[in-house]
Amino acid sequence: MGNAQLLSIHVHPVKAFRGQSPREAVVEPWGLAGDRRWALIDDGGKVVTQRQQPRLALAAAELLPGGGLRLSAPGLEPLTVPVPEPVGTVSLEIFRDKVEGVLADEAAHAWCSAHLGADVRLVHMDDPATRRPVDPEYALPGETVTFADGYPLLVATSASLDALNSLIARGEHAAEGPLPMDRFRPNVVVAGTDPWAEDGWSRLTIGEVGFRVAKTCGRCVVTTTDQATAGRGKEPLYTLGRHRRLGGKLVFGQNLVPLSRGTIQVGDPVTVVA
Secondary structure (H helix, E strand, C coil), rough: CCCEEEEEEEEECCCCCCCCCCCCCEEEEEEECCCCCCCEEECCCECCCCCCCCCHHHEEEEEECCCCCEEEEEEEEEEEEEECCCCCEEEEEEEEEEEEECCCCCCHHHHHHHHHHCCCCCECCCCCCCCECCCCCCCCCCCCCHCCCCEEEEEHHHHHHHHHHHHHHCCCHHHHHHHHHHHHHEEEEEECCCCCCCHHCCCEECCCCEEEEEEEECCCCHHHECCCCCCEECCCCHHHHHEEECCEEEEEEEEECCCCEEEECEEEECEEEC
């Protein structure tokens, strides 16, 4: 794997919204700078994702200097959202985690609710260093995460996507393929590996930044959502269920935790340490 390199970087400022693909990104202990520091919650305080609302794929979030947002979606005027003052927090639930966050302004709630046709509020994670621990079953002491599903970063490889698309092309739902990488919403995509090489990784470096592999990523219905149209199909879950089932999960990609801070850039060498 001597020629593996970082093919692309993906930052999603608002969980479940369309993100950005910068040429470089700062790696913080809890993930890429600006990644999933914002999320939507429903009137019961539960985080809303594309699992419940595939239309979130049609909304885009651009990170502004200082951590604010510029939101855009079809049929709505773009909206600039400032980082809220941390004068008080609300309690929210993301999967089984209870987390504190700071509400955005009323204009942001109204804009997001108009896009979904449902009552939602936009929440900011003010202090990712303390708000949400990584799952203790897979964490080292002190590791935290933003509003990502469970871990600071997700890595996928282009070779594994090619292999999966080859399997889809020979299956019952071949017309749905080939699928693009955005179905899997990774933070970093690596080129120059063998298919499924990431199954055997435990530590790696991207440029000068080290990472440990926490666990394989189990996939959900979001992967069946076309990120350009919000329509849903059968793939890739149908094919993953036949070829990539591990411990009751359908798996693609690996969850990473940073071991150091630093900046990563597209083209950086990727080295498997262990």
